[in-house]
Amino acid sequence: IGAKPPERLASARPNGPGVKQAELNLARPYELPPLDLLDPPRRAEHKMSHEEILEITARLEQTLRDFGIEATVAQVTQGPVITRFEIRPAPGVKVARITSLHHDIAMALRAKSVRILAPIPGKAAVGIEVPNPKPNFVFFRELAQSEAFKSHPSPLAFILGKTLSGEPHVLDLAAMPHLLIAGATGSGKSVCLNAIIGSILLRQPPDKVKMMLIDPKRVEFKLYDAIPHLISPVVTDSRKAPNALAWMVEHMEERYQQLAEVGVRNIDAYNAVVLDDKPNRKAMGRELKYMPHIVVVIDELADLMMVAKADVEENVQRIAQMARAVGIHLVLATQRPSVKVITGVIKANLPARIAFQVSQRVDSRVIIDQMGAEALLGNGDLLFSTGGAQGPARIQGAFISDGEVERLANFILAQEKAVYLKTDFQPKRSKGKADGDEPIGGGLDDGDEGETLSLGDLSFGGGGGDDEPLDEDLFRQAARLILQNRKASVSLIQRRMKIGFARAGRLMDMMEQAGIVGPYRGSKPREILVDPQEYLARLDRHGAAV
Template structure:
């Protein structure tokens, strides 16, 4: 054992001494190359001139000139490369140095053949100081006598090719491929200089990505690793939207004669610089590519997009790599990046790439003021445009509620649903007057939407009783039916055409339900039926639903509701099953919370990620106070008045058709809302209100277990009640 240790120690000491000798040799060789370089420059061809380089330098240059001829200046270069190899590789000789020596000798041979005058052979030319000196002349003399001039040239060509391959220590195919890619990059870099006008137009539309060099060989390209190769990856850093650039457009929107839209100054500005360390991004790119390489998957990162909450790395896999293999490495990538959670989008819609979304260390807040001041919102033609937030590239996300046409929002508690609802409502207040838009707000939690009480956009005060909410939804169904009746009489198909051809301007109606689960607990059948009827038919009538819930289970978000509400927004949820309930696919369980959402509008191939806008309670109160203090009165039709009484439970209302309705029940001995609708040709809201009034006055009984009512008066009692009412 001791003998073996002694042998190993001796090997280590021998290796250390060898390294020292090689380093000393390299330094001496480097000094010699520098001396020869100076001597070559100072030597004037006169042996007597020894002042600059001395006797040794003079005769050394004279000897090398005889040996190498016209290639004398290349001798110091060769020695310098040899010295560098000794100092770096710690080896006296290698395949690279052998290739370099072979190229040098063949170059001298070529000079000895190509640069000799007629009538002289290579040795005679070498004696005269021509060609490649005695070294090149000797090799040329032997090759020409053995192979002839043509055969010598063939040997030189193949020998030079072999020497180049040995010197670069790489396959020739890899060298050609890399050279082609570098030429393409040079041409791409020259293109803006050659076609600067077209480039300026592109830059005016979209800011150019800032490339960053990555000291990493292209993992998708074949061939050995070249540590000196650099690749450029485009990094797009999303900057916050600037409200100063577009605030003037907010005042240029057509103003209503009475309603004054709230100024943007009521909302707090968000001043947040988004700084990203490009070295960290470069390191993450290297970690990603190395992780895939460890599992035998070749990928390359083409582009990096830095958004307010996450950074997306766009990967392009090598040909033949299955997407499922990349998706299966999600946990390994999360471990390698030390990230709290990652999401893989495979593939990115519209691109032949796969997106790896990694959370940022710090989430940058997105302000609603910036969204509403953006040209995308200010230039939107629809009064139902709503600002949601910024996408993964930092672009504002402005959606048209009229095109969606209904929206389902779901997510766990604290994920950002209520803030999103407030952003939607404030966007509507900034975009539409009460003549253009009316709101029906349902807030069973009684704390989120009650702040909007008193604004002129409301059809009724904010509904907080789930029982009254089901009545309010039935009211909206009746309103939808009445609108379609008007469309039929006018000969139009939708609200847009009706407002053009008729003298009456029907407003859009947006129904906002903050917690669907509470309504489904109290009256599941009535609520589901009303929501489904509205979702199926109300779009053309200008009535739109925004339904939110924090319990995305199948008993709340039923299959019928999902089938009729095509547009959805998913916030962070606790399980993959909840995500599938909302989006019909996984992904929401990977979200970060605090406004991080997946938006899936109707017609989109896949949901896309958005960082939701933030609006504070102070901002909401300021906007509501501004709208409320205008004291606008909006005309209310009779049907709306009756519906409002139904919702709010007003018992002091007396309908002109009340006694006619009582008489119909007495004659038929049947209590039915639909019977009144047919006989009196009225809507559901008015007929149901008549039935409630009869119950309040004791004419009919409350519904029993089977929802049947009995008539409590006869013909004589009816005559007496009718007479007393007329006398009053």
């Protein structure tokens, strides 16, 4: 980590999506970014004095007595941003009586908010967490210099922040093996993602760890564009993201095939065979290459779920269930923690979760299955949960600025440029078309030169579960209905044409395939992609019956 930057650091940021292997400068070994690229931490620390702590303790005990609760403060732990007071209630006092007073306690202490742990896991005490009058920021470089991070054996170790006692909190993504991050806008979610990515870039060369970054907002991961750790260009089109995840599922299956051929069970055993200096019978007759870990980071899951919920959910589930053994790991982030975005299927496969500040209790329950995130302070204050009996841990997240991220990326880009394994994730073409070919079969020409209403690339004959098959006349009738009403709705087709839901859904899918309507958008009607009047005129010229 402490290597000096090469002279090429001063060179301009390279343009273009990536280069071929022959264009790389392989004469020089890859150097890890030095910590000098990061901003030094501010040394000024603010701590409450002993007198201030005694004053808050007395006020807290008096507030509880005012409500008929006898309790004493047994221990005080002061953290970077909050201080925890451990309360020992008198025998016979119900814990629920204390938890119901969080608003009254916050008012008595003149605090922005308080969080009550009742009880503290593993202790016969109730924890009351109170914001410090002057918070201490946690800087990324300070934790990057810690022995806990530098000596961590995992290639996917990353910095999360500081614990309540002020200790560095370093996690291992490979052990999780997937991570869900959620929180309101401005709570620190994007900074946390940069800290995760920055931690990996600091310690791992591009031949050891690869990344796929999916950024529907188009601005969060722009700084990482074309770094050699990327397995593909940053995916910024929500319509391509489901295809990127589907490709990752295929790549996962290819990796499993490689493991099966060598006769090992996971990526660590496979790479041990590759790196073994001694002759290994499992490698006999094979040209084996090191298998890097892959981290798939999605910045806004909600946008993908709006575009193609079924495809995204299915691919996320498959990767989450199977990809750990082959070294593929997911990091999903969203600022809309609703059940429509973080579904039961996704939650069941991502036990490791980070909750930043949210506006409502129900949002906290969606993320970490309990209340608490609504009482966080924002600016990196988070709860980390692994789904265990210990409950979530409160952490103050590490801060890494955009300038630090840019300096890291520029240092890496000055040495190597990206060599992509996959350059684009265009939707798969229909079976009836090939690149540059005209539609095959079934084209209906009305005699006007150049005008063709082609249905040949659509599959008729399967009713999607109903007894009656679909035909071209039924398809045109449904298309006319949608265009006349200017509303692409499955229920409209079902109600007006008096057909079942499965057939109506199949007709809508066919209209999407034909380019008449857009993809599924959840509770909103699909977008109509053609000019209704023009397309209706074409249907009339082709003699479509209603």
